[in-house]
Amino acid sequence: MAKSWVNSAERIGADLHLELSGPGGRRAALTRALRDAVRSGRLAPGTRLPPYRSLAADLGVARNTVADAYAELVAEGWLTARQGAGTRVAERAEPLRPAERVAPRSPRTPPRARGPRHDLRQGTPDVSAFPRAAWLASYRRALQQAPNEVFGPGDPAGRVELREALTEYLARARGVRTEPGRIVICSGFAHALRLLFAQDTGSGTGTGTGKDSGAGRGGSRGVLRGPLAVEAYGLGFHRELLAAAGVRTVPLPLDEDGARVDRLTRERAVLLTPAHQFPTGGPLHPERRAAVIDWARARGGVILEDDYDGEFRYDRKPVGAVQGLDPERVIFIGSVSKSLSPAVRLGWMVLPERYVDAVLAAKGEREAWASVLDQLSLADFIVSGAYDRHVRRMRQRYRSRRDRLVTALAEQAPHIDVTGVAAGLHAVLRLPPGTERSTVKAATWQGIALDGLAEFRHPEATGSDMPVRDGLVVGCATPSEHAYGAALEALCGVLPPGEERGSDGG
Ligand SMILES: Cc1ncc(COP(=O)(O)O)c(C=O)c1O
CATH class of the missing domain: 1.10.10.10 (Winged helix-like DNA-binding domain superfamily/Winged helix DNA-binding domain)
Known part of the structure; x- marks a missing residue:
């Protein structure tokens, strides 16, 4: 042998x-x-x-x-x-x-795909600004202080140190009302969606019946059921993820006050981005915030609040979480993907009490997604004040990026309206009707990566309810500091020209 x-x-x-x-x-x-x-x-x-x-x-x-x-x-x-x-x-x-010579080994790092010359896609924070030293200090402290049991299987709810830190932080910074026992740690927003809508193997028709029937009945799969109302413009990746879980999404029209929550009908759950509508920009109007809570109370519905960039507000007063209006009607979901880095893969769900057990059951017996050491590091990062310092620093940086974009447009393309700039890491440039596709094409030719608004439109959003908007979604965070000016210059160069003024106009 x-x-x-x-x-x-x-x-x-x-x-x-x-x-x-x-x-x-x-x-x-x-x-x-x-x-x-x-x-x-x-x-x-x-x-x-x-x-x-x-x-x-x-x-x-x-x-x-x-x-x-x-x-x-x-x-x-x-x-x-x-x-x-x-x-x-x-x-x-x-x-x-x-x-006998062996074939030459392929290089360890694959050749880097040549990226665009100017990357103005939304979605990524300024990766050059990751607080390496402060994160390392938190990691070191967390490791030094961790009891031995940390190195065993993790609690699916997440480390209590992090849930305590988040309870205090979210109350202070986002107006969230909760306690550590209602928080479940996950690896980010997408993971939270997967946990909430894990494919249902049961016999339900998908609409649920009776009060609070959005909650799964028995079994560990599928805490919520579709159909799920979503904003008519949103992240396609999330819609696809839901579709893959068998969840039908129904578009809600948007206007200047945010989602038309008065259009909610038979749905039992609605997904909203109330602090900063993604991607079009504005906050959900206070009356709509109250109205959606009324809807949830009357219909036994649940609101999924995606707080993806709630920390980054500039001009307007802080917009607190809708969750603060009624913690029993809202699942508040956040992550560090915009505030720190999408590579960390840490997020949190703040749950109404009735969903806690079902979400924990969906997670399984042990933590299988979010590194316990990273959880402890984030807890230390928050408690030590490093998170606040980082967010403040980044807010200044993104605000200055935003200001430079607005100034460049005012000087070089004053006919283009820019919206959604009071908060967040991206802006929307409104384009004359029918010009979006050709502008995106022209940008691509010039080596500029960005998305048109059409990318984000729900395929079932139709006609008079939700007129097509021509626009560009421009991320302000991705280009490095030294390259940003050139990126703006290039962007202004591909925008459609304004209307010619008559010679006597003035
Ligand atoms: C609309 C929206 N929601 C949520 C997130 C966060 O996603 P995740 O936590 O899965 O990285 C993002 C991206 O950062 C986003 O653009």
Whole structure:
């Protein structure tokens, strides 16, 4: 039977697997295996081989078998044996003959795809501003202070340290009313949607019946059921994710006051971005906020509040969470994807009490998504004040980016309205009807990456209820500081020209 041996790193440095198989007995098999290891480079020149006794013990062969194999390879020139220096791989082991040459390895890092010259897509914070030193300090403190049980399986609710920190932070910064027992940690907004709408294997028709029937009945899958009302403009990725879970989404028209919540009908749940409608911009009007709470109370419905960039407000007064109006009617969902980095993959759901058990059941018995060490780091990051400092710094930076965009447009394209700039990391440029597609095309030709509003429109949003809007969604955060001016310059260069004024106009 074939025998194999994996050496330990401290004995000969690199991990090596020897397979003793093939014809000719164990000595021949070991000789062949070692020769192949040297020839292929798995045993590098100068590497010290283990003493006869330990290799023999590892492989379950006689000590003499190893001694004979080493001797043969020394004789062939593959190994050297010197008194006091042990047996080593020869420094100039025979080069590979051409026929044996292995194909060149592909480089470890794949070649970088050439990106656009100017990246004005929304979605990413300024990645150059990740607070590396402060995050590292929090990570170190968290690791030093963590009790041993942290390194065992994690609680699916998330670490209590983080839930406590979020309870205080969300109350202070976003007006969220909750307690640690109502918070479930997840890996971000998308994960929260997956947990809430995990494909339902039950026999429900999808609409639910009776009061509060948005809640799943029994079973660990599908806390909520569709159809789900969503804003007529939103993130296609979320709609697709819901569709993949079998959830039908129904578009709600938008106007200058936000989502037309008066159009909610048979749906049991509605997904909104009340602080900063994504992507068109404005906050949900206070009357609409009150109206959607009334709807939820009257119909036993639930509001999913996506607070994706609630911290980044500039001109207007802070817009608190709708959740604060009625914590039993709103599932408030946030993440660090815009405030810190989408690479951290940490988010939170603030739940009405009646959903807590079902969401925990959907998560399973142990934490399987959000690293417990990262959770503790984020808890420290928040409690130490580093999160507030970072958000304040980024708010200033994004505000200045926003100001530069507005100024550039006022100077170079004053006929283009810019909206949605009171908050967030992106703006919407309103375009003359029928010009969006050609403008996006022109931008692409000029190496500018950005999206047209059409990208975000719900495919079932129709006609008079929700007239098509021509526009560009412009992210302000992605280009590096030194490249931003050139990106704005390029952007202004591809915008449709304004109407010519009559010669007597003035
Ligand atoms: C509308 C919207 N919601 C939520 C999020 C956050 O998503 P996640 O937490 O899954 O990264 C984003 C992107 O950051 C977003 O654009």
